[in-house]
Amino acid sequence: MSSIADPVAGTTLSDSKAAATSAPAIALPVAGERELRLDLFRGMALWLIFVDHLPTNILTWFTIRNYGFSDATEIFIFISGYTAAFVYGRAMLQAGFVVATARIMRRVWQIYVAHVFLFTIFLAEISYVATRFENPLYSEEMGILDFLKQPDVTIVQALLLRFRPVNMDVLPLYIVLMLFLPIILWLMKWRADIALGLSVLLYALTWHFDWYLTAYPSGFWIFNPFCWQLLFVFGAWCALGGAARMSRILSSPVTMWICITYLLFAFFVTLTWHIPQLSFLMPKRLEQWMYPITKTDLDVLRFAHFLALAALTVRFLPKDWSGLKSPWLRPLILCGQHSLEIFCLGVFLAFAGHFVLAEVGGGAVTHALVSLAGILIMWGVAWVISWYKHSADKDASKNKRTGGNADMAGGSV
């Protein structure tokens, strides 16, 4: 994706679907085309993840997890798979496996460094809390800070991605998924459907044998990579022609009604969580079959919920929808275009938000203000980053562009 070059100019070529359908194994959309819908929804996912990481407030009403099974994480991982395959898939076709792998590994390193940076900030925050906060009401909960007594172990475990504080689980998942991207892409290049089939198989086997990665000091990875890879690989499969091949299914009214029915069902079920008085309406048998809807292992119900959302989005929000260029959606799209930076910023702002709320106190209004301020900061920083890329680094990027466009675009994956 030639994102850095010029996101606005490289907007949409209306119908590459038809062209893509004819290609057998993998089909890459025309270079220079930028899917603004991807940026839009990734930007939205980033905002929602940020709001979900803060203590609940008015803005939390607007996050999709309150209205169905899946949440912003699904969107983020799917789109990450899509864009990563899009960018590095082209690199693999043009420059070969080794070069593409090398670029992916550089990207992995960037994400890893970002994760460690966030961990440092986290450590600073909780060390402060640990020394300042001694409310006897929470003497039990404060025991969680005991790990600070063994920084030697904790920090090493953090570097190994085994010790992850709350809300810092997405980047390690992303790192692992990106590590396997070369193999995924290589398989996709050979037979895209087999790659997707293997991914489904791994998902099914994980559920059957209950595979997981352990974490430190106990427990497991909050996002099981063996399960979440399904969304990532599915995203990659869609990017490499799968979406185009599915276009007939996606445009069928039957699909639409199945999706709407399922979304309504999910909405009703979530309603019974929020309004316990309604729970008598839920059949016991259904509850037993359905619960728990695990996020760790990406429950099929969650995956299906995401699929239904995505199918309806693709149907009702055409690629060339004029609203995508409206200034109102500009902040979201800008954030989506610099997702790694904005994601990290979001995690940091969530820490900072907790901290501000803890120090300043205050009620619902302050909570909402903190969320709003965070979103504004994310927008502002996204704007600054894109300014850097367009103006400040213009010469540098011109030089680099001759070398490898894909990698730079990777900077926005």
Next chain:
Amino acid sequence: MRPNSGAVLALSLFAGLAATGLARAEEAPQASPQACEVPAYLLNTESVLPKVTEAVKNGRPLTILVVGSRSSTIAASADSAYPAKLQAALKEKLPSIPINLSVELQPGKTAEETDATLVKLVEAKRPTLVIWQTGTVDAMRSVDPDDFRSAVDEGVAALQNAGADVVLVNLQYSPRTETMISAPPYLDSMRVVAQQHSVPLFDRFAIMRHWNDAGDFDLFSTFHGTDMAKRVHGCIGRALSKFVLDAARLDQAQQN
């Protein structure tokens, strides 16, 4: 999917439901800041406590056993912790019936580790009602939520088989440690188990968060003394007594 009053409000509006309980909750803080009112929807439960109802109706003594971790007490002032306050409130509301309450703390033990001792405790004390506070230790050790759920499930089943009514009490709302302890999976698991066994779940987490949001308590406070802990526990004890009487369908009968 943390349940929260904001989302509840939004959803209620969405569904076009008139939620009188919520409306009252919004007004509560203005009326009296330290009243620690609990909105009705947090104290209502579909589930019942037949053994408690029976004991009270027949005038037999009510034996209650509280099993919990360290958040069921206050260091060095257990008399001010919620179990003692619960006992006092019940005595006040059921003056004709002896209320025996004992507390078995299992500090640092997960639900699975507590399971082993539950049946023995019930056999020794023969309680009418077991109030089982759990989840905090599991959340702190990030025990697999599936394992946690089956441990609670087994524990509740064992208690019911041993002939006791059960009330589950979930985690405290602890905003300062929210970035370190992930409560939602454990809250969800407990809700599921409570639904499956038709056991009343006292949603301590939502209640404390409501107090924090409504301004009854500033749970972010860095205040070091035990004063606030005592007041919070007093409020929890009173709310829990209402909840138990409501689940036993005794409230109106006794007060009229």
